[in-house]
Amino acid sequence: MNKPLPPAYEPKDYEEGIYRRWEESGFFNPDRLPVRPDAPAYAIVMPPPNVTGTLHLGHASMLTIEDILIRFHRLLGERTLWLPGTDHAAIATQTKVEKLLKAEGLDRRKLGREAFLKKVEEFAVASHDTMTRQIRKMGSSCDWSREAYTLDKTRSQAVRSVFKLMYDDGLIYRGERIVNWCPRCHSTLADDEVEYESRPAILYTFKYDENFPWPIATTRPETKLGDTAVAVNPADQRYQGLVGQKLSADFLGRHLDLKIISDVQIDPAFGTGAVGVTPAHAQIDWQIAEKNGLPAIKVIGEEGLIRPGFGEFSGLTAVAARDLIVAKLKERGLIIKEEPIENNLSLCYRCGTAIEPLPSKQWFIDVNKKLPESKSARARQLAWRGKSLKEVALDVVKSGQVRIIPERFGKNYYHWMENLRDWCISRQIWFGHRVPVWHSKRGKVELILVRHGQTDWNKDGIMQGQTDIPLNGNGQESAAKLAAKIRDEKFDLIITSPLKRTSETAKLLNSYQVPIIEDDRLKERSYGRFEGLKTEEILKAHPEIKTFQVNGSNYWIDVPTAETYGQLKARVMDFLGEAKKKYQGKKILVVSHGDTLDMFYAALNDLPDEKAYGRFSLNMHLERYALETDEVYVGLAAPAAGGDWEQDEDTLDTWFSSGLWTFSTLANQPEEIIIKDGQLSINSEDFKKFHPTAVLETGYDILFFWVARMIIMTVYAIGDIPFRDVYLHGLIRDEQGRKMSKSLGNVIDPLDMTDKYGADAVRLALVSGGTPGNDLNVNENKIAGSRNLVNKLWNIGRYLLVRRETEPPDNGSAVSETLAERWIARKMKNLIESLTADLLAYRFSAAAETLREFTWNDLADWYIEASKFENSASAAVLQRRLGRDLLVLWHPFLPFVTEVLWPHHRLDSDSELILVAAWPLAAAYDQFLSGQPNVQAADFSLIQAVIIAIRNLRAENKIPPAQKVRAIIYSEKYAEQLRSQDRLILNLRTGLSSLEIEAGHLAKRQAGWLYASLSGLEIGLAAPDFDPAEQRAALAAEISNLAKRRAAQTQKLANADFVQRAPAAVVDKEKAKLAAIEEELASRQKKFAEQG
């Protein structure tokens, strides 16, 4: 402790050791803090950084702000907890690892789920370790004993519990919806995970076919294969009267049934005013389709390729299909216009791949459903009964229970929340929380479909329908052949159409003699009076029958007097519905007919009917399906009932788990998370003490991603708010206000900076100049500037130590003897008060600024300088107090340097570590202010003014610093006061050889002297070499300036409106000002005249 401190602070020599001492002290842990039993709790949960790599300046800024809050509240004596953690960041991490694998020539599918997850975990662990080291480097005083991870056991328990609760309350459902699909990630994305980028595109105006009445416009011709309607604006004159009609088109060989509908969302001015509606591949179209009961045809599949069933286009990428379609349309002269436009392309926010909107079966959280009545008292207080998640989440902010800082972001929050759609929470990636849903394997029905063999009517092209024709030899033979092939397959049951051709087939296929059930619903489509006729004769006689061709055969859409495809499909759906329930766990062979099986195909593959036509037309092939039953189990673990359950393949959106962060982190064991009375209950001391947390501090960029979701999830699960305040900091940008990014090469690595300038300097730079919600531009210079302040503080500390050793020990007097002491004591008292207020109000930059000003200007430049020339017995006590308090005030900002200095400055009653010192008391300075009440501390500013005036006079008149000069001050009013401080005036860089103070006015300016005037006093400096003309010119300039000010001031006071309407205090102030100006002006004018 006694070894001398080096003249410059070297952060590297101390930081690691200091942090270690803090950690070893245990004081980061609120349980081990020496606080009063009734001390208020103060908790912040750290926004968990993603385990995707390393920390950037944004993290550093977050850590700094939170650490300032935490250290401040710890110094205030509160039971303070800062809970650290990391986020598994499902998609982000998986994408990162996939990239790394790609470099090794591997991909996740080659590895398989388990091996891949192992790789991801390895990566996550490594990056976790790097990051926690970096967090320590910044001096973060978080409680590592409570560290959490969004994917650890306790957090998993929370995730599953909340999922189950929401499922049981009907808030989580599974449904087929249009989702944002990333073909590269092979997963859905939430609405806010989609980014938009303006890209040039071509808007094609074209006709579906030559006969179609109007052209339509699109940038995505390939999706037009799935059009099911044409929409126009209801007000559009051009299409009046057409709405409601049905048209069909032959779009490059594909039959389209298009309904003409109207919708207000259609802009009549865009393109042709008519829009092809593609429900499966556009959000808006999906909504329009829902409103109008239109079918959705899925054209593009999960791989981003055109799905089977679209002829030559199938298997092409969307872009290749587009090119081909455009080329074909051109060939047929159907393209009317091609124009380049700027198109807003939606991209995956993680990998930048173009998003493909497509319908998919996913898990959703219903944000609009009314919540069941809650049993908890707190929940009733929130008045959420009968409200939706969305409404409650709005309510807690609108009512002020959760306060957003800065306030203006509240508006953004409301807007976002009000327009929130159901939240798609399932992802098709592997890394993350697996959806806690198990599907019953036992419940599965295996269906094998097969068509009957040939009959004579088949052979002759005669329409059979429900006419009962037996198999011919050919048919029997092929059935027997197939029977041999499937001889080893054990069916539980065969269900067949009762017609001969099918029941005979069924018998031939029944190698194991299982029961055969006949079912009328499996019969062929009825063709009524056309049965028994040759097909070409029918068509000749009835040209009105619509047909179209698939694979060389005609398919008939509307056949008079016969069963429609719709009716046939209904039979099939009915059969499937019953089979699902009746034949769980069974393997069933279904023997049926061409058209009927086509409808099976459509139903089982979720395809529109026309896509299925002809599927079973040619030979006896088998199609195998597993009928998914709806039997699911939702729970915290796999159901115990044996191995008949399979867990859902999907994982959860990473924000689902981080949405639970404030309370899931306050459980220490999975066992502490319990579902009770339809509410989640966290049975831990931590939860009772620290929830809701005091403040959530994070960047405004994740207000929606995270903050909003935490509010939704917590309000629901706990029936309480997650935090009282939300403090949103701005983003850290480079000096030109650009985002820091690797590609721009403008990234400042916080570690480089801490190495170079120390963590304290980096922290201070990240806080000063920043206001909530506003971005902050940072460059290295700023950090260097902060380092200078740190060094200044270091040297103030050193100087006070030197003083203590050389000065006589204190006399115990706590009453300030000198004016400078009373002045600085008053300043310090005010500082403590304003700093405390600033920190409580999250005004970090203002607080740092105030502190800096006090430290550098008031304390170092004035008080310490003054004290060098004062012989005061009270100095020792005051300086100990000042030194001690200064360090504590700076500690939240500059934890390291203050801790290094602390042992030298702490009082005997203080703790050994500044980490747990007591926040300064403003009242402690009253004792220093109590003596000599007739002298005001403010009078020190007179001395300052005199000193500055002398320095000015010298500098302006170029008197070399080395040249000592005589000085005389004339003053009626202040003579006594000035005399008491003459040592300061003589010594504080004024360069005086002697000082006389005369109680009276300067009678006449002398040649060889320089003069300066202040209100109520005159200063003269002996300058024999100086030209009096210059002095006179300076005086003249001063007079003119004063005269101008007097004129303005007089005018102001002459204004009757001002005098009448302005508050009296303001008017008085202005009057006093005028008087002062006039007095000064008069004295200058007098002098000017005398000199003349």
Next chain:
RNA sequence: GGACGGCUAGCUCAGUUGGUUAGAGCGCCACGUUGACAUCGUGGAGGUCACAGGUUCAAAUCCUGUGCCGUCCACCA
């Protein structure tokens, strides 16, 4: 298209409910070895508070409009 933010000294930013001659840090200029600190000290220059109207006794501050920069949301079929 909607919303929000910014525009104050060369640069980065303060400026609380309207009320001294609009501030700080960095940078710049000049000078400088007073018992801690050149990562320092002293002094200085530098501003039509984006623009145009308005309200008011009084506007950087409140209102309206415009421009530029930035961000978010919606969305382009």
